[in-house]
Amino acid sequence: MGTARTQPLWTPVDTATADWFLEGPVSEAQDVVIVGAGIAGLSTALCLCREGRRVLVIDRAGLGAGETLRTTAHLASALDDRYYRLARQHGEEGARLAAASHAAAIDWIEELALASDPPCGFRRLPGYLFSHDGDTDNLRREAEAARAAGLSAELVGEGEEAPAALGPVLRFDQQARVDMGLYLLVLAKAVRDAGGAFLRAEASAVEGGAQPCVRLREGEVRANAVVVASNVPFHETGATYTKQAPYRTYAVVAEAPPETLPDALYWDDGDPYHYVRLQMPGDAADPVQVIVGGEDHKTGQEDDPTAYVRLQEWAKARFPGIGRFTHAWSGQVLEPADSLAFIGRDPDNENVYLVTGDSGNGITHGTLAGLLITDLIQGRDNPWTGLYDPARKPVRGGGEWLRENANAALQYRDWIRPGEVADADAIARGTGAVLRRGLHRVALYRGADGHLHAFNARCPHLGCVVRWSSEEKSWDCPCHGSRFDAASGAILNGPTSEPLSPFPWEKAS
Ligand SMILES: Cc1cc2nc3c(=O)[nH]c(=O)nc-3n(C[C@H](O)[C@H](O)[C@H](O)COP(=O)(O)OP(=O)(O)OC[C@H]3O[C@@H](n4cnc5c(N)ncnc54)[C@H](O)[C@@H]3O)c2cc1C
Ligand code: FES
Incomplete structure (x- = not known):
C-alpha cells in the first residue's frame, strides 16, 4: 500500500520488481537488516553490499512506495533552509560540512545514474533562488553565507539568465535533477545485483542489542546491525518525533514549449516556499514538463483541496507559456527543528541506526545517509557523524522546537x-x-x-x-x-x- 491516493509523475517500479521479493518468512539471522526501501534504505543497502555485507531490505509496501516516488527530485546542495540559518544553528564549520555532504550525495547519484543506460534523466544544471516579494536583501545574505560554506553562489540581474518575472536571482552552480522512477529502479537493481535481498513485511518494533531484532507482524528477524530507514522511526527511540514536524507538500505538472524557461532548478524564499524544475520528454517533439511544488502545511491541520489550484495560479503568473496541467499529487516531508536530518546511531538501541528528518532535501539526505551509516557500521570515521547525530538536541533551533511541540500539544483539544x-x-x-x-x-x-x-x-x-x-x-x-x-x-x-x-x-x- 502506498502512502497516498494521488498519482505522481514518476513511473512506479512495483510491476518491474514484483518477483524480486523473498517468499515467506525469513527465520535465519541476517548480517544487516534495513527497514524501508526508499532512497535512504536502498542507498544504504547498496553502499553496504559494496562492502561485502549481506543485506536484507524489508518494506511493507514495495520499493519506492513511500515518499521517494512522490518527490520532485531537485538534487541540491543549495539547501532549503538557507546557509545563513545553518551557520547560526550549526556553526560555520557545520554549514561547510552540510554543503560538502549534499554535494557528495549528488556526485554519488551522478556516478550511478550516468553508468546506466539511459542515464536516468540525470543532468547537472544551475539552481536559482529568487525573492518571493521583491526584497533581495535575503538573497545577498544567502550569497555570502553559501560562499562561506564553500558553494559557488552569484547574484544575477533580472532577466539575464532566469525568466524576468522572477526578478534578480541567486545562482548556485553544480545542482542537478534526475528522473526518480528510472533512478530508483537502477538503484534497486544495483542492490539486487550486489547480492541484496528484499522482503515484503511490516515491522512493528526494533530492539537493540548485540544482535538487534526487528519484530514483524508475523515473526521476527535478528541481525548484526539494523538500519531504520522508514522515513519516520516507528520504534521506541529518543523521541525523534518531538524534534521534527510533519508537513504535507503539493506538486503539479504542466506541459510547456521548450523555450518557456531554461532547464534549471528554481526556488523562492517564501514561507512556505515554491520549487520548480523541468522534466525533459523522451521524444524531443513532445512538450517539456514543468514541475511546480509548494503550498506546504502541517499534516492533518489544513484539509484544503485548493492547494493545487493555488499552485497552478502561481505558476501561470510567472511562466505565461505553460499549457495544460497533467498531474497533481501530494506527499509528506519532515522538517527538523534545526534544519538537518537525523542520521546515525540510534541513541537508545545498540547496533541500530536511524535516518529521518529528511526535510525538502530528502533525496540527498537519504543518499548521504547511505555513505554515513555504512562508515559507522564498518567502524570508520566520518566527518559528518556529529552534524547529523540523531542524539543531538536542536539547541539553536530551540524556538522552532518549542513552537512545533506547543502546536502538537494544542491538537489534543479535539477531544473536547x-x-x-x-x-x-x-x-x-x-x-x-x-x-x-x-x-x-x-x-x-x-x-x-x-x-x-x-x-x-x-x-x-x-x-x-x-x-x-x-x-x-x-x-x-x-x-x-x-x-x-x-x-x-x-x-x-x-x-x-x-x-x-x-x-x-x-x-x-
Ligand atoms: C512533493 C514532494 C517533493 C519533494 N521534493 C524533493 C526534492 O525536490 N528534492 C529532495 O531532495 N527531496 C524532496 N522531497 C523529499 C524526499 O522525496 C523524501 O524526503 C525522501 O524521498 C524520503 O526518502 P526515505 O527513504 O527517507 O523515505 P520513503 O521513501 O518514505 O521510504 C520509507 C519506506 O519505508 C517503508 N516503511 C515505513 N514503515 C515501515 C514499517 N514499519 N515496516 C516496513 N516498511 C516500512 C515505507 O513503505 C517506505 O517504502 C520531496 C517530497 C515530496 C513529498
Ligand atoms: S502521531 Fe503522535 S499522536 Fe498521532
Missing part, C-alpha cells in the same frame, strides 16, 4: 470538541468524518459502494484524534503526522507502530 457531523447519514460516499459516540471519537469513512468503515479515532501513537484528509482520502494525525488508510486503518506514515483499531459501529448505532 463536538464531532464534525452528528450522524453517519451526513457522510457522502468517498468521504469521511469524525463522530462522537459517548466518550469515544469514531473515524467513519463511507466507501464508493456506500459501505461504512469505522475506526476508533484515537491515534495509537500518543492519543490525538485523527482528522479526515479529503484530498488523499486518509486519516491524518495532526500531532506528529501518522497517517492511516481510510478503508482498512492500515498505517501509511509513522511514527505510529499500530494501525487504527476497528470500532463496532453497528452495535454502537
